Amino acid sequence: MKNYYKILEVSENATQVAIKKSYRSLAKKYHPDKSSSAHAAQLFTEVNEAYGVLSDPEQKATYDLRRQGGTTRQHTYNRRPAYRSSRVQVEVTPYVPYFRMASFLGLALSLILTIDYFLPRDIQQERVTNIRRVMARHRGGTTYLLAVEVTTDNGIFRVGPNTAIYLGKDKNLDIERTVFLNKATSVKFSNSESLETYSPRASIYGNFSFALIVLLITSSIGSLLKKPPITILNFGIVNGVLVLLVLYFTTVS
Numbered sequence: 249m250k251n252y253y254k255i256l257e258v259s260e261n262a263t264q265v266a267i268k269k270s271y272r273s274l275a276k277k278y279h280p281d282k283s284s285s286a287h288a289a290q291l292f293t294e295v296n297e298a299y300g301v302l303s304d305p306e307q308k309a310t311y312d313l314r315r316q317g318g319t320t321r322q323h324t325y326n327r328r329p330a331y332r333s334s335r336v337q338v339e340v341t342p343y344v345p346y347f348r349m350a351s352f353l354g355l356a357l358s359l360i361l362t363i364d365y366f367l368p369r370d371i372q373q374e375r376v377t378n379i380r381r382v383m384a385r386h387r388g389g390t391t392y393l394l395a396v397e398v399t400t401d402n403g404i405f406r407v408g409p410n411t412a413i414y415l416g417k418d419k420n421l422d423i424e425r426t427v428f429l430n431k432a433t434s435v436k437f438s439n440s441e442s443l444e445t446y447s448p449r450a451s452i453y454g455n456f457s458f459a460l461i462v463l464l465i466t467s468s469i470g471s472l473l474k475k476p477p478i479t480i481l482n483f484g485i486v487n488g489v490l491v492l493l494v495l496y497f498t499t500v501s
Contacts, residue, residue, distance in 0.1 A: 249315060252298035260312075264303065271299040340477045347484025351470030354487035357494060358464035364428040365453050374400035376419045405432050405451075426453075429498065456497035463490040 253260050256270050277283065278292040285291075301307045378399040385391045398405055400421065422436040434447050452460060467490075470483030 250294070250298070252302050252311065255294050255298040256302065258302075267299070267302050271295060271303070275299075340481055344477045344480050347481045347488075348470070348473075350484040350488040350491065351467050351473075351480075354463050354467030354491045355471050357491055358460055358467055360428065361452065361460055361494070361498070362464060364426045364431075365433075367427045369424040369433060370427060370430075371422055371424050372402065374402050374421050374423050376400055376421060403430075403432065405435070431498075452494065452498045459490060459493045459497055463487065463494055466490065 253262070256267060256274065258266055258270050262270075274295045275292065278285070278288045278295060280289045280292060283292075301311050376398055380397040380399070382397055398421075400423070402423075419437060423432050424434040424436070425432050429452075431451060431453060433451070433453055434445055436445050447454065451457075466483060467487045470480065470487050473480050473483060
């Protein structure tokens, strides 16, 4: 039996990385087009034969068993092409920069939104120009008031049904908005008894803030990762999806 380890000049405990590295070096050394040795063609064939066995985990295990005097079934080597092709792995390293860019984009977006949230707010007085009732229907067929859509001089937002009873057309509101995105974070208005304050829930800084928090965490991790490439790709995919979600929630809120 040929000693494939000796042919590839590696130890029996060599890793797949070491086997592949040695194979590349020997294949280049004994390639008939690059070597003038009379035995180059034969050595090149043996190197390829040895690598074909030792690079395949199953064939390598069978080969090691045979060298130790064990036996194995003949069908171990008679794998169907479809089975062998299913084990092909895609090299992901060339795509790492693109997926890392998704993490950088997510980090930049989440930082901008976070800074926008914590900066001092701009308080504007706006006049209510229209009020629309938003209804919802139960499966049983009954309807109820879900929220009230309030239109002002500078935008549209929703308030809760209980708060909406104090609002009316042409009523003045003090709306606290963020500096960058001009998103309403609180609405203040007076009723007959006191000053009411309402915080819109359907906002990237309200009910949808979970997406921003998750994006900030995952994009930070994805941007700092150096290896392995498959982990960088996974974080890039997650961050890409979260960026789309955050942009959507920011637009509709």
